[in-house]
Amino acid sequence: MSAVLETRGLWVERGRRSVLRGVDLALRPGEGLALVGPNAAGKSTLVRALAGLLPPARGEVLLEGRSLASWPRSGLARRVALVAAEDEAPDRIAVEDRVALGRYPHRGALAPLTAEDRTAVARALRQTEIEHLARRPLGTLSAGERQLASLARGLAQEPAVLLLDEPATHLDVRHQLHLFRVLDDVRHSGVAVLAVIHDLPRAATWAPRMALLDDGRIAAAGSPTEVLESEAAGQAFGVAIRGVPVGDGRERLWRFEERA
């Protein structure tokens, strides 16, 4: 199947520094991709460039085969949703109202909430399993619930591609499992999901595919096992990484050791 979102030789500058230096990456519909890499590798920059928030200095980002630059902003936001790690929404806004703002690319400034909008909001609340919180102000939620509300806003956009930057950072283990289960459901409905994930074992457990970003380039890509056991991964993180097969041998327990 052809890629829904892809980069070709993508360079992105922030200030005077080239943060991305020739990234080639493709996302197919229904695919789950974990983007990993050491601090300052350019992961957040790549996610923002994929969402069209940072312009390429060289190369391009293609959405459905067309350069992002040629997409109207609202058309882009109807296909690509970005969920950031930090939710900056006001504390007093109700969960449902916050999620409904995800319909902005579909409605614009003045159109009222249509039946279609209501359905999308209700579906997003159901998918993230926070319907019971719909009328609660964000400020009264736990960090995990708040992150799910953020994700629901992204789902209300009804995107073809869902981008997440460190979605599980502030979550306890129960909320992490919940979140990644929701992401699997989303993926199985045909949406391409790319998540920056700091926790390597968590990333390996969730994602069918993994890409390693190091110093602005894709240093390795493939199955989590291929990527984490590659020489490039050891180099990038500066540690020794070893996968110990457990159970029927298809799963691995990951061990990390400082290199001498």
Place this chain on the structure above:
Amino acid sequence: MSERDRRLLAFAALAVALPLALLAALSLGSVPLPAGGVVRSALARLGLGGPTPLPEMGEVILWSVRLPRVLIAALVGGGLAVVGAALQSLFRNPLADAGLLGVGPGAALGAVLAVNLGWAQQRFLAMPLAACGGALLALLLIYAIAHAGGRPTLSGLLLTGLAVGALAAAGTSVLLVAVEEFRVRTVLFWLAGGLEGRGYEHLALAAGFVLPGAVALLLLARPLDVLSLGEEEAAALSLPVHGVRILVFGLCALVAGPVTAVAGAVPFVGLVAPHALRALVGPLGRHLLPASFLAGAVLVVVADLAARSFGQYVELPLGSVTAFVGAPYFLLALRGQEGRG
């Protein structure tokens, strides 16, 4: 009580309070007019009911003196409150306010400059337009300085506003001293506001700017909601962040400039009304902006009534009255916000 009931109750209370405040402000004063007489006089003007029960003197006071002044007070309060609500969303800070952000002092400087350069004498609209210019300049300056190091903190924003406001106020004072017919009354007006002697031409001016400006801000309610989610999320939702901000600044200046030209500095209205209402009607612009307009109108109509009821011969400056109420409120709200971190 459900959130919806609370909101409906708040709107119902405001819808009752505004006509009551207007009626009280029309009938009370140095020459008291009976409220029933005011109502019947109004009905008589509309061709309903019998002739007016008020004496000729009462008719003159009601229709030529009090009505324009009371309506101006409502427009001033409503306009400042809508501007405050919009700026609070835009700066993502529930304690932002036109006065604290130097908009009032900026507008005053623009207006005084127009008087000093003689523009105001040549063109009727020169002073309010210069006030708009001053307000816009102050906003853009504060925005640029406060955002220079990323997202501004509350204290950074308030301190920048304070500095820009002080600078503008200093400029205003210098210009006023430079005027030959320098009068304490004039200085007082620009520093502390007031509606003494305001008539229909001022009412037309205030209405001509405040009403279209407030309606335009109301139409931007949803973009303001999206903007309150943060710059990045707003941009990812296809909002033209920069363009919306500039547009909102322009509209805020369009409202706050002429308001300052007509009423002088009326501080804290733009802070208190939306801040207090956010808890009642929620943070969404389509509820908060109209509720703020009504509440601001009530506040200033009552404050102006208090200002002129103070004594038989002396009026309190309107700005002092709103500051007496607003400043303690601001301090309490500030404590609450700092406490939450």
